[in-house]
Amino acid sequence: MLTDPSHKYRPFPPIALADRQWPNRTISQAPIWMSTDLRDGNQALFEPMNAERKLRLFRTLCSIGFKEIEVAFPSASQTDFDFVRRLINEGLIPADVTIEVLSHAREPLLRRTVEALQGARSAIVHIVNATSQAFRDQVLGMRRSEVLAMAVDAVRLVKQLTADQPQTQWRLQYSLEAFTATEPDFAVEVCDAVSAAWGATPDNKIILNLPSSVETATPNVYADQIEWMHRHIARRDSVILSVHPHNDRGTAVAAAELALMAGAERVEGCLFGNGERTGNVDLVTLALNLYTQGVAPGLDFSDIDKVVGEFEACTGMSVPPRQPYAGELVFTAFSGSHQDAIKKGFAVRQPDSVWNVPYLPFDPADVGRGYDAVIRINSQSGKGGIAHLLESHYGVVLPRRLQIEFSRVVQQHTDRHGGEIGAEALWQLFAQTYLDLAKPLRYRGHQLFEHAQGQGIQLNIEWDGEPRTLTGVGNGPIDAAVQALHCLGGAVSVRSYEERSVGSGGDAQACAFVELAAANGTTTYGVGLDANIVTASIKALISGCNRLGGDLGIMQFRKIEHAGLSADSTAASEATV
Numbered sequence: 001m002l003t004d005p006s007h008k009y010r011p012f013p014p015i016a017l018a019d020r021q022w023p024n025r026t027i028s029q030a031p032i033w034m035s036t037d038l039r040d041g042n043q044a045l046f047e048p049m050n051a052e053r054k055l056r057l058f059r060t061l062c063s064i065g066f067k068e069i070e071v072a073f074p075s076a077s078q079t080d081f082d083f084v085r086r087l088i089n090e091g092l093i094p095a096d097v098t099i100e101v102l103s104h105a106r107e108p109l110l111r112r113t114v115e116a117l118q119g120a121r122s123a124i125v126h127i128v129n130a131t132s133q134a135f136r137d138q139v140l141g142m143r144r145s146e147v148l149a150m151a152v153d154a155v156r157l158v159k160q161l162t163a164d165q166p167q168t169q170w171r172l173q174y175s176l177e178a179f180t181a182t183e184p185d186f187a188v189e190v191c192d193a194v195s196a197a198w199g200a201t202p203d204n205k206i207i208l209n210l211p212s213s214v215e216t217a218t219p220n221v222y223a224d225q226i227e228w229m230h231r232h233i234a235r236r237d238s239v240i241l242s243v244h245p246h247n248d249r250g251t252a253v254a255a256a257e258l259a260l261m262a263g264a265e266r267v268e269g270c271l272f273g274n275g276e277r278t279g280n281v282d283l284v285t286l287a288l289n290l291y292t293q294g295v296a297p298g299l300d301f302s303d304i305d306k307v308v309g310e311f312e313a314c315t316g317m318s319v320p321p322r323q324p325y326a327g328e329l330v331f332t333a334f335s336g337s338h339q340d341a342i343k344k345g346f347a348v349r350q351p352d353s354v355w356n357v358p359y360l361p362f363d364p365a366d367v368g369r370g371y372d373a374v375i376r377i378n379s380q381s382g383k384g385g386i387a388h389l390l391e392s393h394y395g396v397v398l399p400r401r402l403q404i405e406f407s408r409v410v411q412q413h414t415d416r417h418g419g420e421i422g423a424e425a426l427w428q429l430f431a432q433t434y435l436d437l438a439k440p441l442r443y444r445g446h447q448l449f450e451h452a453q454g455q456g457i458q459l460n461i462e463w464d465g466e467p468r469t470l471t472g473v474g475n476g477p478i479d480a481a482v483q484a485l486h487c488l489g490g491a492v493s494v495r496s497y498e499e500r501s502v503g504s505g506g507d508a509q510a511c512a513f514v515e516l517a518a519a520n521g522t523t524t525y526g527v528g529l530d531a532n533i534v535t536a537s538i539k540a541l542i543s544g545c546n547r548l549g550g551d552l553g554i555m556q557f558r559k560i561e562h563a564g565l566s567a568d569s570t571a572a573s574e575a576t577v
Helices: 051-064 078-089 107-116 133-140 144-163 184-198 219-232 252-261 283-292 304-315 336-348 383-394 400-417 423-435 477-488 533-551 554-562 570-576
Strands: 032-035 068-072 098-104 122-130 169-177 206-212 239-245 266-269 441-451 454-463 466-474 492-502 509-518 523-530
Touching: 032 239, 032 283, 051 068, 051 078, 051 304, 068 078, 068 122, 078 098, 078 107, 098 107, 098 169, 107 122, 107 144, 122 133, 122 144, 133 144, 144 169, 144 184, 169 184, 184 206, 184 219, 206 219, 206 266, 219 239, 219 252, 239 252, 252 266, 252 283, 266 283, 336 383, 383 400, 383 423, 400 423, 400 509, 400 523, 423 523, 423 533, 441 477, 441 533, 454 477, 466 477, 477 492, 477 533, 492 533, 509 533, 523 533
Parallel strands: 032 068, 032 266, 068 098, 098 122, 122 169, 169 206, 206 239, 239 266
Antiparallel strands: 441 454, 454 466, 492 509, 509 523
């Protein structure tokens, strides 16, 4: 049991920003995106990617539209160094993509890093050093002045080393590791010192990256910190303000969105939130969140399943079924009330109209998903979802009362068997319930004829495998067939009748729905499918009689026969009219 945490944890102190502006702003354009999948996301894997998988993911990131990709930590391993060299030597970097590499602020590592980039068309050298008090005291054993000097010396060295390679277009990024735990006055002091050392100008901007290396506060606190830096750093027109939110509290996406409102222009993160501990900000979710607000993200996730497949194949990680936008189940409704609302929303939606379908805040088609899996059936589902599946997969539009009736059949099935029932199994259950020709009463054929009292019918059936011929007269084919069926010994009446067309062209069939009532008041539906509408209607009548069973009284058939009334005589049926 968790006890009072106040002796162990303290709320993160808010920054003094009484006149904050970010709550009144909205995001009107996409940020500069920087993928750290090949560096931060790679080092966080159980088994880091080999060169071939890294290259495969690099190509995927390029195809999505990332223009800045952090590809390696070349001073950390020969594998990373060789990967950078391969990208450059084999000309694998698209002309509009800039690679970025990371290094700690130490001279041997920086020299190795710049060496790895030799011959690149354009490159970003990313320097990082920790600045927070906890790191200064517990990890580095340095004073503020020493940490500041480390950062400035690193920037000056990189400036010198890159000046010797003028064929490359160089840019510098500096990250204050543990920025969110760094005193604001010291953070801005370090930022101003490194931008001055680089000689940042509007034409030669420095990227200042302000990560929540460990997420320690609510997203609004991070936004306040970003806005404070946005207001106080020098040479603001010569700075690209970048953020790198982690997800320790599960709010990285919210933190990134609020940071953009607070003045950030660039976001670093990974596909599907991959990264150390709970991961980095999920760039897929962040980009598609912007898309749903009418902001073009500049990243292409129109085939999300392909992106998921590439990510999983390269990293060995799995995208959870509830992952926003990309999970298998995120556009799926099992709940009956949800299904009913979605079905009605689809029914009234007009093409090219503003998307406004209940329980679906996002059109699955925008990420390459169909509508087939929007509604799936289990024991929690209702009539609306069942009707939607039969309509969308098989073109059968059920009358409302039939929806209710069949939903009870499905409920009994799923309660008995458990789990989900797919569209194909649902159709099989529907056919078994309403269309099964192996029931006791079976249709064999019919002939219509004119009669003085109206329409006559000769109805050929089987009863328990024995052929019988029934004759009836009514005011139309359906009524005549009802009268013919009366000779089986039970009264039946038609409460409602509907017909639909299923399919189109030469393959079109008529689907008839007949709601029948027995003398005792029991009602049920019968369904018939046939190319001929009259045949479909008669099949529906027989389907309903089979469904009514003993309630209709057809078990009295043999008693009638034994009493001397022949079931294949016209007189027998006319006697019941």
